Amino acid sequence: MPLVRVHNFSISLDGFGSGEPQSLESPFGHAGQRLHEWMFATSFWDREAGQRGVDAVFAARHELGFGAEIMGANKFGPPGWQDDPDWQGWWGDEPPFHTPTYVLTHRPRPPLEMAGGTTFHFLDASPAEAIAVAREAAGDLDVRLGGGASVVRDFVAAGLVDHLHLVVVPIVLGRGARLWDGLEALEDTFDIESVSSPSGVTHLTFTKRG
Amino acid sequence: MPLVRVHNFSISLDGFGSGEPQSLESPFGHAGQRLHEWMFATSFWDREAGQRGVDAVFAARHELGFGAEIMGANKFGPPGWQDDPDWQGWWGDEPPFHTPTYVLTHRPRPPLEMAGGTTFHFLDASPAEAIAVAREAAGDLDVRLGGGASVVRDFVAAGLVDHLHLVVVPIVLGRGARLWDGLEALEDTFDIESVSSPSGVTHLTFTKRG
Numbered sequence: 333m334p335l336v337r338v339h340n341f342s343i344s345l346d347g348f349g350s351g352e353p354q355s356l357e358s359p360f361g362h363a364g365q366r367l368h369e370w371m372f373a374t375s376f377w378d379r380e381a382g383q384r385g386v387d388a389v390f391a392a393r394h395e396l397g398f399g400a401e402i403m404g405a406n407k408f409g410p411p412g413w414q415d416d417p418d419w420q421g422w423w424g425d426e427p428p429f430h431t432p433t434y435v436l437t438h439r440p441r442p443p444l445e446m447a448g449g450t451t452f453h454f455l456d457a458s459p460a461e462a463i464a465v466a467r468e469a470a471g472d473l474d475v476r477l478g479g480g481a482s483v484v485r486d487f488v489a490a491g492l493v494d495h496l497h498l499v500v501v502p503i504v505l506g507r508g509a510r511l512w513d514g515l516e517a518l519e520d521t522f523d524i525e526s527v528s529s530p531s532g533v534t535h536l537t538f539t540k541r542g
Numbered sequence: 543m544p545l546v547r548v549h550n551f552s553i554s555l556d557g558f559g560s561g562e563p564q565s566l567e568s569p570f571g572h573a574g575q576r577l578h579e580w581m582f583a584t585s586f587w588d589r590e591a592g593q594r595g596v597d598a599v600f601a602a603r604h605e606l607g608f609g610a611e612i613m614g615a616n617k618f619g620p621p622g623w624q625d626d627p628d629w630q631g632w633w634g635d636e637p638p639f640h641t642p643t644y645v646l647t648h649r650p651r652p653p654l655e656m657a658g659g660t661t662f663h664f665l666d667a668s669p670a671e672a673i674a675v676a677r678e679a680a681g682d683l684d685v686r687l688g689g690g691a692s693v694v695r696d697f698v699a700a701g702l703v704d705h706l707h708l709v710v711v712p713i714v715l716g717r718g719a720r721l722w723d724g725l726e727a728l729e730d731t732f733d734i735e736s737v738s739s740p741s742g743v744t745h746l747t748f749t750k751r752g
Contacts, residue, residue: 345734345746346557346722502734502746506726512556516716524555524712526738534736534744536555536712 335474335494336463338484339394341511342367342499342533348508349481356410359422361508367501370533386529390497399470401429402462404483405437406509408452414439421452432469434462436483459490481509489514496522496538545684545704546673548694549604551721552577552709552743558718559691566620569632571718577711580743596739600707609680611639612672614693615647616719618662624649631662642679644672646693669700691719699724706732706748 343349344367351361360367375382376391405414413419414437421427426448433452440454455462466475477487487493498511518524522538529535553559554577561571570577585592586601615624623629624647631637636658643662650664665672676685687697697703708721728734732748739745 345728346725347555500736502729502736504722504725504728506722506724512714512716514716515556515714518555518714519712524742526710526712526742526744528736528738528744532734532736534738 334399334467334470334472336477336487336492337393337398337474337495337497338477338479338493339497340371340391340499341479341484341497342370342501343481343511344501344503344505344508346504346506347510347512348505349479349484349511350406351505351508354406354410359410363503363505363508366503370499370501370529370531373531385531386527386535387531387533390499390535393497394476397474398431398476399473400431400466401433401476401478402466402483402487403433403435403478404480405435406480406482407478408435408437417441420444420446426450427452431473432466433478434466434469436462459487459492463487463492481511485511485514488518491521493538494540496536498536498538500534500536502532544609544677544680544682546687546697546702547603547608547684547705547707548687548689548703549707550581550601550709551689551694551707552580552711553691553721554711554713554715554718556714556716557720557722558715559689559694559721560616561715561718564616564620569620573713573715573718576713580709580711580739580741583741595741596737596745597741597743600709600745603707604686607684608641608686609683610641610676611643611686611688612676612693612697613643613645613688614690615645616690616692617688618645618647627651630654630656636660637662641683642676643688644676644679646672669697669702673697673702691721695721695724698728701731704750706746708746708748710744710746712742 351363354361370387371377371391374388374391375384408421409419427446427450430449434455437454438456440456444452525537527535561573564571580597581601584598584601585594618631619629637656637660640659644665647664648666650666654662735747737745
C-alpha cells in the first residue's frame with residue numbers, strides 16, 4: 333500500500349513550524365527564512381552550487397515517488413487569500429508539486445490547473461476524507477502531506493501518516509504554530525531516529541511500525 | 543571568572559523536563575525513568591558495566607570542576623516535602639553533590655549536613671542572589687545549576703547561565719514541566735551545537751558568546 337509521508341518539515345528547538353504573524357510579506361512570521369536556510373544551502377534547492385551532504389540527501393526525498401500532495405490553507409496563501417479570487421499560491425506559474433495538489437479549506441473554489449503538472453484542488457474535508465481522495469489520485473505512488481504545523485499534527489494524531497521527517501533548527505522561536513501539541517506517546521507507534529548534520533540542524537525520522 | 547553550568551538536563555522532543563503529576567512514587571510523573579535511561583546505560587551511572595561512548599563523555603561533565611550546586615524545590619523533594627521536617631532529599635545518606643548545595647524554597651529551614659561533603663542550604667532568594675551566594679561558596683570552581691525545568695528556564699532567561707547541556711530523548715510527553723517557554727531568541731546569545739548519539743538521544747550544547 334502506498335504511504336502518506338511528510339518531508340523537510342522544519343521546526344525550531346521549541347517545536348514551532350512557523351513564527352507569527354504570517355502575512356504576504358512574511359509567510360513564516362518572525363521566523364523569516366531561518367527555518368529553511370539549511371535547505372536553501374543544498375543541491376535540492378540550488379542544483380549547481382548547493383552542497384550534497386546529509387542535508388541534501390534528506391531534502392531530495394521530498395521529490396521521490398509522490399502522486400499527490402495535501403496541504404493546509406495556511407500553506408497555500410497568507411491569511412485572507414480566500415477573499416482574493418486571483419490568488420494562485422506562492423509558487424508562480426509552475427509550482428514545484430507536479431501532481432494533483434489538494435488544498436484544505438472551508439471555502440472551496442474550482443480547480444486551478446498550473447504549468448508543470450500541478451493542479452490545485454480545493455477540498456472541504458476531514459483528514460481521512462482528504463487522504464482517500466489523494467490516494468485515489470496518486471494510484472501506486474505515495475501521498476505527500478505538505479503542512480503546515482496544524483495539518484501535520486492533525487493527520488499524525490488521526491493515525492494517517494506513515495513516515496514523518498522533521499528538521500530541528502537550532503533557534504528558539506518562542507511563539508507561532510506549534511507542532512507537538514496532542515501528540516503524546518508518538519514513540520509507541522513510530523520508530524524514531526535522529527541524526528545531526530554539520531550544518532547544525534538535526535534530522536528526525538518517524539517510521540510507523542508495521 | 544568561574545561559570546554557571548547546566549549538565550545532563552534531559553527533555554522530551556516536545557521540551558518537557560518532567561512528566562506529571564510529580565510524587566514520591568513518581569518523581570518524574572508519567573515520564574517515569576524514560577528521560578534518564580540514556581544516562582543509566584553509561585559508565586557515569588554504572589562504572590563497571592556502563593558504556594563509554596558519546597553519552598558517557600557528556601554525562602561525566604556533570605562531575606568536573608564544581609564548587610556548589612543550586613537546585614529548585616521540585617528537585618529536592620516531592621510536592622509538600624516542606625511539610626515533612628525529616629525529609630532529607632531523594633539521595634540517601636551520601637548525596638552525589640559533594641559540595642554546598644543550595645535548595646531554593648520560600649520556606650527555608652536550617653542547613654543539613656550529609657555524608658560525602660554535601661551540605662544542603664535552604665534559600666529564599668532571587669536567581670541573581672542565589673548565584674551570588676553559590677559563587678562565593680564555590681570559590682574558583684564553577685556553579686552547577688541542577689534544575690528542574692522552571693529553574694533552568696528562569697536562570698537562563700535572567701542571563702545567569704554560561705553553558706547549558708540538554709539531552710533530547712525521542713519521546714513525546716505531551717504534558718509536564720516545559721523548558722522552552724520564555725526563551726525566545728536564545729540563539730542570539732549562545733552558540734548552539736547538536737550531536738546525535740547511537741543511543742537515540744541528541745546532545746545539545748549552548749555556550750554563551752563572549
